[in-house]
Amino acid sequence: MSNEGVDVGKRRFLTTATSAVGGVGAAFVAVPFISSWQPSARARAAGAPVEVNVGELEPGARLTVVWRGKPVWIVRRTDEMLASLEPVSGELRDPDSEKPQQPSYCQNAERSIKPEYLVMVGLCTHLGCLPDYRPDNAQGQLDYPGFFCACHGSAYDIAGRVYKGVPAPLNMTVPPHRYADDNVIVVGEDPESDTEAA
Numbered sequence: 098m099s100n101e102g103v104d105v106g107k108r109r110f111l112t113t114a115t116s117a118v119g120g121v122g123a124a125f126v127a128v129p130f131i132s133s134w135q136p137s138a139r140a141r142a143a144g145a146p147v148e149v150n151v152g153e154l155e156p157g158a159r160l161t162v163v164w165r166g167k168p169v170w171i172v173r174r175t176d177e178m179l180a181s182l183e184p185v186s187g188e189l190r191d192p193d194s195e196k197p198q199q200p201s202y203c204q205n206a207e208r209s210i211k212p213e214y215l216v217m218v219g220l221c222t223h224l225g226c227l228p229d230y231r232p233d234n235a236q237g238q239l240d241y242p243g244f245f246c247a248c249h250g251s252a253y254d255i256a257g258r259v260y261k262g263v264p265a266p267l268n269m270t271v272p273p274h275r276y277a278d279d280n281v282i283v284v285g286e287d288p289e290s291d292t293e294a295a
Contacts, residue, residue, distance in 0.1 A: 145285065151214060152280035157232050161219065164284045168219040168227065169272060171282065174212070178232070178255045181241040182206050189258045191268050198222075199271035202288060208256040208271050216274045216282060217257045221246040223265040228253065244269070 147164045154160055154173045161168050183206070186192040194204045202210060209215050221228050228244040228251070239245055244253040252260045257269035275288040 147284045148277065149282045149284060150280055151282055159230050159232075162284060164272060169284050170215070170217050170219040170230070172215040172217075172230070172255070174207075174215055174255060178242045179207065179212055182254060182256055185241050185254050185258075185260075188260055189254065190261050190266075192258060194258065194268060196267055198268045200273050200287060203271045206256065208258070208268070210274070210276065210288070214282065215256060216271060216284060218270040218272055220269070221248070221251050221265055222259065222267040222269060223249055223251050223263075228269075 144165055147162050147169070149160070149162050149171060151160070151171055151173065154171065156173050156175045157178070159170050159172045161170055163169070186206075191198075192206075194208055199208050207215070208217070219227060223246065226246050226248040228246040231239050231245050232242050239252055242255040244255075244257065246252070246265070249264045251263040251265035253265070253269055254260070257271065259265045259268050272284055273287045274282055274284045275286050277283050
């Protein structure tokens with residue numbers, strides 16, 4: 098077959114134009130497909146950090162926020178509450194928090210960055226019930242301040258460490274958290290440096 102009478106310039110133009118239109122079409126198809134791989138706004142919000150101002154939280158009081166669909170308790174512990182941590186150590190299943198229920202920067206007797214504030218997921222580690230906050234022993238189930246799950250009798254000290262001989266197998270979970278300033282705790286983010294966690 099002869100190429101006589103074929104306009105090569107027109108052919109190149111049509112080939113280039115067709116390729117360009119095809120490329121644009123492929124991009125329009127690819128963008129929604131690739132963006133479908135990204136988490137939705139709802140999914141991002143579900144795991145987003147939560148800022149909590151604790152500046153007006155009274156000593157002995159507890160406040161609850163929701164992070165990742167779970168209740169997170171922030172308890173401002175009194176000196177008396179902190180003093181109760183040592184006497185109960187012998188009665189606890191994991192007094193030194195050796196099981197990974199908290200970030201490494203909270204692996205201490207208080208299970209916190211600042212001893213005054215406890216930041217903890219408020220769910221029993223037995224079946225996920227909501228334990229009662231017992232700032233004192235007025236109701237008789239605990240000898241010291243802590244948390245008591247009336248569903249099956251699991252008990253925790255004021256640092257969320259589980260007592261021996263109860264159904265709950267682990268200490269309550271301490272989520273990642275940091276201090277944005279003296280009064281603001283960011284739940285869901287680790288401290289930016291080791292000095293902040295000290």
